[in-house]
Amino acid sequence: MSKTKIPALPGDVTWTEDQWKAIWAKDQDILVAAAAGSGKTAVLVNRIIQKVISEEDPIDVDELLVVTFTNASAAEMRHRVSEALEKAIDDNPHSQHLRKQLSLINRASISTLHSFCLEVIRKYYYLTDIDPGFRIADSTEIQLLRDEVMEELFEEQYGQSDNEQFFNLVDAFTSDRNDDALQNIVRSLHDFSQSNPNPGRWLDGAASMYELADDDGIDDLSFIDSLKFDIGLQLDTASDLLERSLALTKIPGGPAPRAENYLADLGLVAKLSEVKDQSWNALYEEIQNVKFGTAKRLTGADFIKEVADEATKYRDKAKKIIKSLQEELFSRKPESYLRDIRELKGYVDTLVMLVKRFDERFFAAKAEKNLVDFADLEHYCLQILTGETVDGERKPSAAAIEYRNQFKEVLVDEYQDTNLVQESILKLVTADGEYDGNLFMVGDVKQSIYRFRLAEPNLFLGKYTRFTHDGVDSGLKIDLNCNFRSRKEVLDGTNFLFQQLMGITVGEIDYDEDAQLKKGAPYPEDDPYPIELHLIDGAADPEAHSEMEGYDGGFEAEELEKAQLEARQMAKLIKKAISEKHRIY
Structure with missing residues (x-):
């Protein structure tokens, strides 16, 4: 049986049994797989409130670390917790504990992970070599600096007469017009390496895949x-x-x-x-x-x-x-591929060298201007929280232990979008062990395949597979698959579509009974409402790309471009529906 004792679900509440379980379960790591429209934000807010107003074991709101994906989500979460506290005070106006929570709400750690990293760095900057007067660069500023550093690096490489390996790499990856393709490869490798706790080790590991012994065959290749x-x-x-x-x-x-x-x-x-x-x-x-x-x-x-x-x-x-x-x-014969891989080793080593030098120069350029980017925030925070590494596993530093003692629970929203650096940070400020841990994670198992912002979806998928519904000998898994937004027809159509598309082999998860969306909204079902599926080809819509030129509005360009395409299509469908309605009447 689960180690969690869940209170009985009152008859006068509208929570589902799984929502109620997600609000009250405790004393171990908990993974909530929340489908779209399943009320996950309401569950998260009520979980926080119940911990704060508990009569048996009340905690202060600043003893929780709540990590959201965006600043807007953090602001909404803080606002909803504040409203719930005000309502609780109205019901119990003499409670000094509740009044204290309302005064603590602005100090509570309800923020994005980057904001938490910033808080850690501000507090423990003396444990790093960062100037305490640093500021976070905006996207345009950091992009211009990246381009400048890249151009200087390549100019220096071109200026070395005995740089045959670099020139071979240029010949292999560039055209007669420019070397943009090679520069983009360096940027991509650099960005991906930064999503790993040890970027240099990851780069060295990528290069080592091309090391072959004389007697190695194709079946010995790592990939x-x-x-x-x-x-x-x-x-x-x-x-x-x-x-x-x-x-x-x-x-x-x-x-x-x-x-x-x-x-x-x-x-x-x-x-x-x-x-x-x-x-x-x-x-x-x-x-x-x-x-x-x-x-x-x-x-x-x-x-x-x-x-x-x-x-x-x-x-x-x-x-x-x-x-x-x-x-x-x-x-081609297998031997020719082995020969190619041995020849590629020099190219890959040169490419890794360029990425490492770019990283060193980019870091120095930022330091000279007293700038940091979001990747720097994560790595500085990880450096502060890491005491030592034993057998490849990071141990918490004194600073990390302080946070472990402060936070009674760490709650993470959109957990499927977590990368390896962020996971390392979370592990250092939470209790060890999934069965006895204090990490509460909410995410959508169906979104985990998208790999947003260099996320590592196997972090979510691994726990989703490993955790159980009773939480015995592992973490506890709770599925929130009741959808309160859509009609039955929409849910049935979505389930049918993804039953064909998703499975362990391709989608990394089975679209089984637990993953399917269930009807939760009380829409009438007297009349059928057929659904439509519209596929949007972004590459075939040049207008969306032209609208993005010069954009700097706080969202990733690729994400906004997709939203624009979807919005344009919805507008067309609405206009069509209105036009047809007018013709009918």
Whole structure:
């Protein structure tokens, strides 16, 4: 049984059982998988309030660390907690504890993680080499500085006459016009490395993937299992397509004579799947011999042309998959790939060198101007909170232990968007152990696949898989899948769509009963409301890209661009609906 004792759900409240459990569960790490429209913010606010007004074990509001994803979310959270406290005071006007909480609310740690990092750095700046008078650079300023540092770095590299490795890298990744492509690669690698607790170690690890011993084969490559996994997915898809073709031969009017072709094709694909798990060389040899037989002729009037054409279409798609594998991965002998990887080692080492030098110069340029960016905030905070590293695991510093003693619980919203640096920070200020921890995480398991802002979704997915609904020997998992925004038709359509798209193999999670959206809003169901699915191709809408030029409004350009496209499409649909209504009436 769970170690959490949940009070009985009163009959006069509107909470669902899972919401009630999320409000009251305690004494261990808790992961709340909250679907869209499931009332997660209300649950989070009420959890905070219940801890503050508890008669058995009341705590002060500044003994909670509440981490939100945006400043707006933090402001809304603080406002809602304040309103709830005022209401509690109205019900119990003589409570000195509640009045104290209202006075503490502005000091409470309800903020983005970056704001918390800033608080840590301001308090313990003397433990780092940062100037206490630093300021956070705005996006335009930091981008201009990045570009300036990058240009200076590349000019210096061009100026070295004995810099053959750099010139080889330039030849490999740039055009005759400019070296923007290579500069963008350096920027991307730098940004991604900063999302790791130890950027330098991550870069060195990426370069080490190209180190091969003389007797190493392709099966010894660190990424070969991932590549074979992808090949397996493609072979499974080809097999599914051929099974569809075969099924069509068995229906009335189907191309029955071609069943022999499809069975033979399925045998070829099955053999490829079998040898794939043996060795790369075996798969290479086998795929060279793949030849699809000529389709049997169909004569007479015993078959329906449309059915035969559909079966042919499935078979052609399967053949195209196999042909693509042959051309993209198996057109060359395995030895040639090993030779390429050994030759690439020099390019990768040079690229890593550029990223590291860019990082050093960019850091120095920011320090000279007394600037920090958001990545700096995270790494300075992590430096302050880390005492020592034992067997690769960070131990809390004296500062981290102070925060552990201060915070009775740490609550994190939008946990699926957490990266590895942020996770390391959270671990250092929370109690050790998931079964006995004090970390409360809220996130959407379906959004975890998007990897917003260099997030590491496996942090969420790993806990979602590891935690259990009873919390025995692990953390506690609670699913909030009751949607209070949408009609049944919308939820049914969404569930149907994602049942086809998401699974462990591709989407990293099963869209099972726990993940599906359940109806919570009391919409009438007398009349059916059919739904529509609209797919928006951003690349085909140049207007959205032109509107983003020069934008600096506080949101990521890519996120705003998507919002603009969605808003434009919604506006078109609303205008169409209004126009049609006017025509009717």
